[in-house]
Amino acid sequence: MVKKMEPTPSLCIRGVSIFQGLLDSAAQMEMVAALREVARMAPFFRPVTSRGQSMSVRMTSAGQVGWVSDRRGYRYEPRHPEGSNWPPIPESVLAVWSQVVPNARMPDSCLVNFYDADARMGMHQDRDEADLEQPVVSISLGDDALFRIGNLTRGGKTESVWLKSGDVLVIGGAARLVYHGIDRIRAGSSKLLPDGGRINLTLRVAR
Ligand code: SIN
Numbered sequence: 178m179v180k181k182m183e184p185t186p187s188l189c190i191r192g193v194s195i196f197q198g199l200l201d202s203a204a205q206m207e208m209v210a211a212l213r214e215v216a217r218m219a220p221f222f223r224p225v226t227s228r229g230q231s232m233s234v235r236m237t238s239a240g241q242v243g244w245v246s247d248r249r250g251y252r253y254e255p256r257h258p259e260g261s262n263w264p265p266i267p268e269s270v271l272a273v274w275s276q277v278v279p280n281a282r283m284p285d286s287c288l289v290n291f292y293d294a295d296a297r298m299g300m301h302q303d304r305d306e307a308d309l310e311q312p313v314v315s316i317s318l319g320d321d322a323l324f325r326i327g328n329l330t331r332g333g334k335t336e337s338v339w340l341k342s343g344d345v346l347v348i349g350g351a352a353r354l355v356y357h358g359i360d361r362i363r364a365g366s367s368k369l370l371p372d373g374g375r376i377n378l379t380l381r382v383a384r
Pocket residue numbers: 290298315317322324357358359377379
């Protein structure tokens with residue numbers, strides 16, 4: 178198979194490629210409109226961990242499977258907790274995947290995380306997917322977020338970068354299992370979402 182040209186990221190930290198400002202404001206607004214439709218069909222919910230702790234982000238998904246966490250643990254599920262199928266991944270979101278990882282399989286899951294001013298995401302690996310050769314693509318919309326990148330094992334030195342609305346990350350190759358998390362949100366730093374906050378889309382080939 179002939180390999181397609183991969184675009185050059187503006188920044189690379191510990192093997193994580195960052196395409197800063199890949200989406201202009203018109204593209205961001207179009208994506209938010211499509212996500213409103215996703216949230217209408219699959220409302221945001223606040224997941225709990227298997228220990229019963231509420232996560233600070235609210236979540237929903239699009240695609241054939243969605244990532245969920247509840248008292249039974251976390252896993253990919255073909256249906257929203259309320260029972261309906263997840264809506265399809267918006268075309269504009271799939272187009273970003275094709276642009277930044279043109280040689281990968283198409284994603285079957287798009288996690289939509291909503292962060293209010295106080296939400297965070299602890300350090301973790303994305304490792305619930307069947308084929309870890311396939312990359313993870315993450316899209317940031319709305320308020321700035323301080324993204325921390327660690328190592329392939331828990332602990333050790335880390336590096337942080339502020340992600341802005343329209344930035345796109347690729348976590349793949351040797352960095353596919355790198356620990357990462359969100360330390361904090363800079364409230365009011367973007368006007369994209371009328372009520373503030375941040376949306377992160379995580380696209381994955383889950384199955
Ligand atoms: C995640 O890794 O689950 C979310 C990352 C982000 O919000 O940028």
